[in-house]
Amino acid sequence: MTWWMTYSWVIKPVAVVVVCFLIGVLINRLIQRRIRQWSKSPNAIMMADVLSGVPIVMGVFVGISGAIELTILPPMVTKLAGQSIIVLGIGFGTWVLDRLVSVGLTNMMVSQRAMPSSSIMVNIAKIVVYSLGVMVALNSIGVSVAPIITALGIGGLAVALALKDTLSNLFSGIQLILSNQLRTGDYVKVGGDDGIIVDITWRNTSIQSLSGNLVIVPNAVLATATFTNYSLPLKEYACSIPIELPVQPDLQRLEGIITDEIATLATMYPHLITKRPPLVRLQSFTSAGISLTVVMTVVHYGVQSESRHLLIKALLARFEAEQVYIPLPVREIHHIHTPPDDDLLG
DSSP, X not given: OHHHHHHHHHHHHHHHHHHXXXXXXXXXXXXXXXXXXXXXXXXXXXXXXXXXXXXXXXXXXXXXXXXXXXXXXXXXXXXXXXXXHHHHHHHHHHHHHHHHHHHHHHHHHHHTOSSOOOHHHHHHHHHHHHHHHHHHHHHHTTOOSHHHHHHHHHHHHHHHHHXXXXXXXXXXXXXXXXXXXXXXXXXXXXXXXEEXXXXXXXXXXXXXXXXXXXXXXXXXXXXXXXXXXXXXXXXXXXXXXXXXXXXXXXXXXXXXXHHHHHXXXXXXXXXXXXXXXXXXXXXXXXXXXXXXXXXXXXXXXXGHHHXXXXXXXXXXXXXXXXXXXXXXXXXXXXXXOOOOHHHHHO
C-alpha cells in the first residue's frame, strides 16, 4: 500500500476525470440512439448532430472540477483553476447554444419559409449569443458588466456616426428581410440587372445573373430602389410567345396542336415547364393572316428563355408534320431600269 499512499494524490484526480469521461461517452451514445430512434425527421437528426459530443465534453469538465477539489493546491491556484473551468464551461455552453440557434434558425427559414434564409440573420443571432456568453463569463469571475455596457453605449454613438453608411446598409437589409420583400432564391430585377438572389449579408445583396456574373447591390440602395420580384407572390411565371399564322380553316385543331405540345414538354421537362393548362388567345388580323399569343407557365422567371426555345422547336416540327403553313417574310424589290447617261445626252 506504500505506492498507493505515495501516488494517490495523482491517481484519484486522474481516476475521477476518466470515470466522468466514460460516463459522458455513455450518455452521449444513449442520447444519440434515443433521438434517432424517436424520430427520423430532419429536425431530430439536426438536433442529434448538434448535441453530438456535448455530454463527453461536459463529463470532462465535471471530472476536471472534481480533480481540482481532490488535489491539494495552494488556495490561489485552486481559485484560479476553478474560475478557469467556469469560464471554459460558459464558453463551451455558448458554443453549443450558438450551434443550436444557428442550425435551428437556418432550418426553420429553409423548411418553413418563416423568413428568408440569409446570412445576416444567422450572423445577428451569433453576435447576440456570444455577447451574452461574454457578459455571463465576466460576471462569473467577479467583473462587473454594468460599466462595460455603459462604456459601449457611449462609444456606440461615436461608432454610429463613423459607420453611418455601414449601419444604413445593415438596417436596410434587416428591413428587407423582415418585410419579406426579398428571399434567397428569388428572381429579381433591379435597374438593368436581373438574376437570382444568392445571399443577403449585413452590407449588400448578392444577385447572380443567368450569365454567371455576380451583381453586388448595397442594401441601402436596394431598400430605396424600385425592383421587380418575379418570385412573389408566386414563383411560377406566365411566359408569352407570339405566333403569326395564315388564316386556318380549323382554329380549334390549331389550338389543340399547341396545347398538346406544351403538355408533352411539361412531362419531358418538369424542371422547366409546369403542367398548368396553357392559354391560346387570338390577338388580331395581320397582313399574313392571324396573330395569336401562347401563354405557358414555367417554374420561374429565369427559365423562360430555355422554355420558349423548346416550345418553338417543338411547334415547328409539329406544324410541319400537320402541314400547318408558317408564313415567311417576303420582300418585293422593284428594279427600275435607267438608261445610260450617253443615251440621255444623245
